[in-house]
Amino acid sequence: MGEISRESENLPLDEESGPEPTTDQSTLIPNGSDIIYDMVCVGFGPASLAIGIALNDAIDPAINGGHTDFAPKVRFVEKQKQFAWHSGMLVPGSRMQISFIKDLATLRDPRSSFTFLSYLNHKNRLIHFTNIGTFLPARVEFEDYMRWCASRFEHVTHYGQDVEEILPGPRNTDGVVDYFTVVSRDTDTKEITSMNARKIVIAVGGKAKMPPSAPMDPLIMHSSKYCTHLPSLLNDTMKPYKIAVIGGGQSAAEIFHDLYRRYPNSQTALIFRDSALRPSDDSPFVNEIFNPGGVSKFYNMTSDERKKHIATEKATNYGVVRLELIEAIYHDIYLQRVENPDEAQWQHRILPETEIVQMERQQETSRIRIHVKSQSEKENKDSLDFDAVVVATGYQRDSHEVLLEKVCDLQPEGLSGWVSDRSYRVALDEAKVSTEAGIWLQGCNEQTHGLSDSLLSVLAVRGGEIVQSAFPNRSANADSDGSWVHASP
Structure with a gap:
């Protein structure tokens, strides 16, 4: 599969953005500070990383058939000093509990250069891994795979930034908010930084x-x-x-x-x-609840049906x-x-x-x-x-409630709590917020999207769903009705 194409990098870089990305970086373009980003992801764990990969693949001409007009301005903000996935639980000898095929890209598009097999090929271990005869890699190796993926986004990632709150931007001439402000504090210097973005993804994991x-x-x-x-x-x-x-x-x-x-x-x-x-219980039929299609099935249930299913399927997780x-x-x-x-x-x-x-x-x-x-x-x-x-x-998965305290006034009247639709987009009052602006929640929607919500199983497909939801009219590989499709090989 090799390295990703760099054809899209003939677009000019902002003078303040530093050197041009190397061939080891993603196709996302760094930008200057005085802009409104198209998307800012709060937290850069596996969920946001899967979104970054889906964005990259939407730009990659090797996948999208030559489309290079989709170039969103994106930034990832992460509290840790570097990418790490459950570093405190990399117990020697521990293995993954899901197949490597459920990596950050394969189930969405196996042609992606961010698949686990691409990682093995890059590390010259592909043939050696096949000799192990397993679909369950060591946890330390899968963490290294995700760090390898994350390293290709360093030019658009701001590490060491603890996001403290998200604020609504000022009302525009139409009287609606058309962007949000992400306020973060440097974990070393304690300096406050603000970034404006039309789309916000909150994927901060559990406490x-x-x-x-x-x-x-x-x-x-x-x-x-x-x-x-x-x-x-x-x-x-x-x-x-x-x-x-x-x-x-x-x-x-x-x-x-x-x-x-x-x-x-x-x-x-x-x-x-x-x-x-x-x-x-990881038997094949039961395990189908973690299929991407299982999310829609669960979402379309009544509240009582969802509670019953979570209780019944609890033994899977x-x-x-x-x-x-x-x-x-x-x-x-x-x-x-x-x-x-x-x-x-x-x-x-x-x-x-x-x-x-x-x-x-x-x-x-x-x-x-x-x-x-x-x-x-x-x-x-x-x-x-x-x-x-x-x-x-x-873990508790309620950090978004603190981050969004200043956005509560933008919720629809009579709505209690933060409610996400099927595409993980938070319900906001259309009379107060532009349709071009929005907030998406990741990893805290178990009650509406099922037990897979905080797990790795659906990340690849979910990353594509978030990209399609956030950029329905600009995504490469979007057909006339807005559904996500793949270009022909």
Whole structure:
């Protein structure tokens, strides 16, 4: 597939935009600061990256049959200093839970130069990967694939910028808002920067969700910081630390399984409310809920039908563990049983049906004391002390509500909360906002778009849907009725 075509780069660059992009960059063009962008993406994780790739492919003449008149002014704004995808959960040996075909481009257009196979070809590993005989690459390799994709957008990405709010622009002569202002703060200098854009995409990911019983303490960390924070906190791998993991899902199980390899002399405990670790359901028919077409099917259901489906399909994603990992953990626990039938003396313990009552720092020991009670025996309470506690209790996906506080007055009258249509566009009052301006939400629409909303499975196709929704009349490869189509090979 090779590198992407650069034919579209004969367009002049703004003098302030720096050197002309190299052949390793995307076809998106950097611009000066005194402009109104066509689109600004807040957050540059996989969701925004998939949108950037879809925009790039809409410009790439190798894909769109020679169209080069579509040249949107785009900027990505990211809080992190560089692209990173769940860097705290790149547990050694962990694999992806979806096929590499569900990368950031293939299901939308396999001709894209941003496919996982293009990445392997670029890295001279294509033939070697085929010899592995798997559709599930290592998580560290898939993260490297996404960093490789992101590196080609560095010339239009502003890292180290923490977006604080989004403001409506001034009313134009028609009395409507036709652009928004993104206000961000430099994470180092604290300098405030503002950018104007007609289209805003908010894709900031989830915030770590901590249980109410967890105090603010460096010894208590969310699972998202496991690989980045725990090694510096517990820096002697041979020391007999005591470590607790709270949660019964995939992340908790991966961490628990990794701990007694990372710290072979440690004592570990996996604590969760359910009666057992439960396997995820990734069987073929059930897995079709993560097909791109499943989003429309779910969206067209009634509210009650959606709630029922989420409850029924929860075992595909929440509080469940891949079967092979459950079996590996059970095997390790079983070997302890062979050596010593007394579970209380085991080095690694699983404590199901256990509720966390309270956590606190013990000043005399500098450890975290966890007060627990058995759910089967309400009066049976106990206290356990640990050198560190890893909490794997998921994420909250409501950051957009804070970012959009100043935009609330532009919502339609009587509408409660932020409502996205099928194309992820937020409902705004047409009498107050121009049709050329809009806001799109990514990763926080599970209640209306289904369980795949915060996952990787639909990103490639969804990126194309966002591009088509934001630029319906300007996208290359758009037919007369505005639907997304591919040019003939």
